Each structure stands twice: as structure tokens, then as C-alpha cells.
């Protein structure tokens with residue numbers, strides 16, 4: 840897969856740009872509705888994708904050789920689905936032909952998050968745990 844093809848796999852859901860917490864007892868990953876400071880909540884895209892590592896040193900760059908190790912990735916992540924041999928959903932742009940399909944179908948975090956710059960402390964983060972479509976606990 841070429842670099843451009845690899846990039847095209849991303850569905851633009853934005854869930855990997857959310858702050859997540861890990862349950863101490865179960866190790867379960869709990870997503871919040873709080874996004875990375877570099878994320879643009881209105882578009883559900885990184886505001887400086889080419890330079891994201893410079894702004895956010897612990898941003899994880901997805902690579903074909905490491906995707907198997909990233910067990911915290913959202914259940915609906917297209918890279919995860921491909922790695923697990925599962926089909927891409929019909930709202931994925933490689934199937935629908937439009938990058939807006941995921942937003943129109945309600946499977947992204949577009950317009951539904953707040954910046955980490957506005958949320959202070961772990962207590963506040965705990966109150967923002969959110970069950971997103973397709974993630975554990977979701978009853979869609």
C-alpha cells in the first residue's frame with residue numbers, strides 16, 4: 840500500500856483524537872468527548888496534520904507495521920477493521936465516494952466535542968466519558 844493509499848484508509852471519525860481513560864480494574868479504554876488541543880471539532884480533522892508531532896509529541900503516527908499493537912484504537916477505526924479482516928462500513932468514503940458520508944451518518948465526532956484546553960483535571964475528564972457509536976456500551 841502506498842503512503843497515499845494508507846492515508847486514504849482513515850475514515851475521519853476523529854475518535855483517535857479524543858482523550859481516553861483506562862479503567863484501572865478492567866483495563867477498558869473509555870473515550871471522552873474531549874479532543875486534543877490540535878483537533879478542529881467543527882471539521883473533525885487535525886488542524887495541522889503534517890506537523891502534528893511537533894505540536895503534540897505523544898501523538899501516535901499510525902503505520903502498517905505497528906497498527907496491530909494499537910489495541911486502544913476505536914472499534915470502528917478503519918485501520919483496525921482492515922487489520923481484523925472486517926469490511927469497511929458503507930459510510931466509509933472508499934465505499935460511498937464522499938468524505939462527508941461518515942458525518943452525515945452520525946459516525947464521527949464532528950461538532951460533538953470540546954477542547955482539552957477547556958477541561959481541567961481528571962475529575963472533570965471522568966464526567967466527560969462518552970459512549971460513541973460503535974464503541975463498547977453503545978446500543979445503536
Ligand code: SF4
Pocket residue numbers: 848849850851852853854855856901912913915916917918
Ligand atoms: S480512529 Fe482510525 S479511522 Fe478514525 S480518525 Fe483515527 S485513524 Fe482515522
